[in-house]
Amino acid sequence: MGRSPCCEKAHTNKGAWTKEEDDRLINYIRANGEGCWRSLPKAAGLLRCGKSCRLRWINYLRPDLKRGNFSEEEDETIIKLHSLLGNKWSLIAGRLPGRTDNEIKNYWNTHIKRKLISRGLDPQTHRPLNATATTANTCLEFKNDSSPSLDINDITLMDQSKFNLITNSAEDMKCNSSTTEETQPQNSGEQKSYQAINLELSIGLVPFQSVTRSSSANSAESKPQNNLPDEFLTARASTAVAIVARAVCLCCQLGFQNGQLCSNCQSTNGFYRYC
DNA sequence: AACATGTGCAACCGCACATGA
């Protein structure tokens, strides 16, 4: 027994949208707002699948979209975010007002990949192309000062004094939190070298069984306290991270708020909400 | 001019997750 299709395919148009279809969709959403995409096509008099309508609206018709070329600043932002988040296009798009995940994804595949390669960097790992073999052996460790559970909010990107960068040998690829305490930096000079984000690092998460959806989806107690975006919990990159540091808003840490907490950040129990 | 190849982007597809009955 399979899942029923999202729409009656035999009676829906596919392919490029016509001006008339666009107008119908725009007019309907202006009058009724977004939502209930499944019923929207019929209500709007469109022979389209609801998903198709949603995509067309989000990626092309939304009035707040910024069309046109990406600026150099946007390029660098995308590169930085991709180095941290991987192919989480929707999350990256959330940091770039007026840009859509689809647009960024296309732009990445057509321009930025090439740009990084021309810089001698691996587009996936953001590390030098001739050094990718060692990437998988790199682990970040964070000092645990409060929360026992894995929480993306706990990632402290700028507060580098809380974590170590550890490069393991090929035989020792597993990041083990049990090593956290004995690997803390011992002097401030060493810590200062970490004060800027090392954007060549790809941050992924240790596949903690205790925090994966499959193991905790139905267990309220096992859920991280701050109700994280679960994408982070399953996000993986070439490096493994044991995360236990204090939380700080990602956008603030990336410098989008000039070091101030953004308006979206709310402090809860000493943790800042990811926004 | 005609064809081949490359490029960019809109749109589609399938899956996973969220939610409500």
Place this chain on the structure above:
DNA sequence: CTCATGTGCGGTTGCACATGT
């Protein structure tokens, strides 16, 4: 708890246009 349904995401495809031969 289970199931059905709606929504969102990431990967992929296919077409239009640009460029090269």
